[in-house]
Amino acid sequence: GFALGVYARPNSEPSQISPPSTMDPSRPLLGRGAFLSSSAHAAAAIILIAFLLLTLLRLPLSPSISIYTPAPLASTPHHHLQHQDHEDQEQEDASSCDLSSPLDCADPRLFHLMMRSAIDAFPAVHFARFGRPVPGDPPSASCDMAWRARTNASASASPTATTKDYRRFAIARDPHTCAYSVTSIGDYHSGPNARKPRPGASNATAAPPPPPLSRSQFAAATYLSYHGGGDRCKLMPHYMRSLLCALAEARYLNRTLVLDLSLCLAASYTAAGMPEEGKRLAFYFDIDHLRSSVVNIIEERQFWEDWDRWGAQGQLGLRLIEDTRVAATKFSKAKDTLIVRKFGDVEPGNYWYHVCEGEAERVLPPPRHAIRLAPSLMSIVDDIILSMQQDFDSVHVGGSVEDLIQRIEDGVDVGRQVYIAGEGINTVSMEVLKAKYNNLRYLDEFQRLWRKDSKWFLEMKRLNGGVPVKFDGYMRELVDREVFLKGKKKVEVLR
The missing domain is CATH 3.40.50 (Rossmann fold)
Known part of the structure; x- marks a missing residue:
């Protein structure tokens, strides 16, 4: 138990109960008559003092009495009192701490802890701003948070450019106090719940096929298609030179580019030393960036399905160009829905990049800035x-x-x-x-x-x-x- 002591503050008002040592036995007591003889007086005084002491020892402490406890002396077991208080607080917190419940990722204390943890974990990163944390997976043990930042390397190229990342933070809670702690931070893009979804984004395993176009939708656009050629299964610098040419001409003509988004990887890039079909352009380059910065692109297979439905019966105009020496300036005002450049079977005259040479070179600069890694x-x-x-x-x-x-x-x-x-x-x-x-x-x-x-x-x-x-x-x-x-x-x- 606790040992209680009653202390008087210096220069304070007298306490409601005065210690016995401060009583003056020479003061008259209430109800006292004539003075007794000295011996009788002494005996009476002793009896009275003993009675008062016994009464005080049995007197209960009133809740209205304020007890002041001064700073402990060196010999006071104060650490024991603190430990007991801490144990009592832990028992009180543990009764309200459900570790299986979802984390409150919106708690400002947790938000600040996650920010400090990120700053400490990545000293080479200059953080621009943090997004609000959201529940991770599992929601009882993690929160996802996004941020915008730049590294020293990226700052040298563009001081104002930032990149976006979103990470998963593993959060632990003390079983007694429920205090938060960050136990680990995931790798790049490990916190997808904090990612701002793109319009029309899907969580399906594979992107769903686009819905079929109506005739009016299909006919509202104009298209450029490169058909055949000897660029397949070539080294990637060769393929990229031809791809940039096709993009440049489609941009100049303001037409949607009909493009086979699959490619054949040259033998020099494969483990078996043989050309490998079935690769996708999106494995290597950012197709969405190409569409937004250069020209609209439509998958070749989808386009020909739509063409068979709306254009094959002659309802829509088609112009066929079989000579790569015909420059885009010669048919830039064509009204046909579809222009097809047909390339022959004889190499090297059937490479796409020949379209951008000669007279066309001045109007078809390759859009190299639009090529970004996936x-x-x-x-x-x-x-x-x-x-x-x-x-x-x-x-x-x-x-x-x-x-x-x-x-x-x-x-x-x-x-x-x-x-x-x-x-x-x-x-x-x-x-x-x-x-x-x-x-x-x-x-x-x-x-x-x-x-x-x-x-x-x-x-x-x-x-x-x-x-x-x-x-x-x-x-x-x-x-x-x-x-x-x-x-x-x-x-x-x-x-």
Whole structure:
């Protein structure tokens, strides 16, 4: 139990109950008559004092009496009192703390804790603003929060540009006090509940097919189609040159581009060393950005289904052009619903990019600015950059490993972290280099970002209708080159 003591404040009003030691036995008592003899007086006084003491000891404390407890002395077991109070508070909190209940992600205290945790966890990131947290999955143990931020690397390219991310925060609650703590923060785009949904977005495994167009809707637009050609299964620089030409002409003519969004990957990018069909352009590049920044694009298969329904009977006009030397300026005012450029079977005269050469070159500049990596690949790039120093140098290898070693020794500051990119990089050669320079990094060190339990793998499987997608050679090349371009000091090692 507690030992209670009654203390008087200095210079305060007298307490309602005066300690016995302050009583003056010479004062007359209530109801007292004539003075007694000295002996009788002493005896009476002793009896009276004893009676008062016994009465006081049995007197109950009234709730209206204020007891002042001064600061404890060194010998006072104050820590015991605090511990007892803390235990009582924990018992009181535990009775109202249901750990299985959903987290209150809107709690300002939790919001501030998540912000501080993010700032501490990512010192190389400059946060612009945070979104309000929302329940994660499971809602009893996580909250998702979005933010806009920039890194030092991105700031050098565009000081005002920011990128959006949304992460899942694992939240723990103390079983006694219900106090919050952040136990972990997920990887890039791990908190989808905090993502602002795009108009018409779907959570289905694969995107649903677009609804069929009515005749009036289909006829309201005009179209440009490239048919045939020898660009399939070529190296990606060749394919991209032809694709940019088609985009440029469709933009110049202000027509929707009819495009096969599947592609054949060249043998040099595949593990089997054979061309591989069944790839999707969206695996590599941001199709939505192309549509919004250059020209509208319609899937080839969908277009021909609609054409068979509304245009094949001659109801809509079609113009066929079989000579790639006919410049777009010659038919820019054509009123036909569809213009088809038909390419022959003889290479190299049947490559799409020939359309943009000669007379047409001045009016068909390639829209290179519109080519962005697919968001799934950019997430890998961002994670690699975040795992490195704020400022790092980069080297792109186009020659032999011996050329690389010489260039590192001659021109790279070995005191800084260096990212090595290029098709000549392999684990054996890099481990030899890292034995001498321990600050070197290269792509294969980050394989966890595309293994089967990664966000990239799951997102690609969703885009591909539930069928897994391999991280192929062209994806490697795109990611490798993008990280190289983010380096502060960039060095090309050529043959």
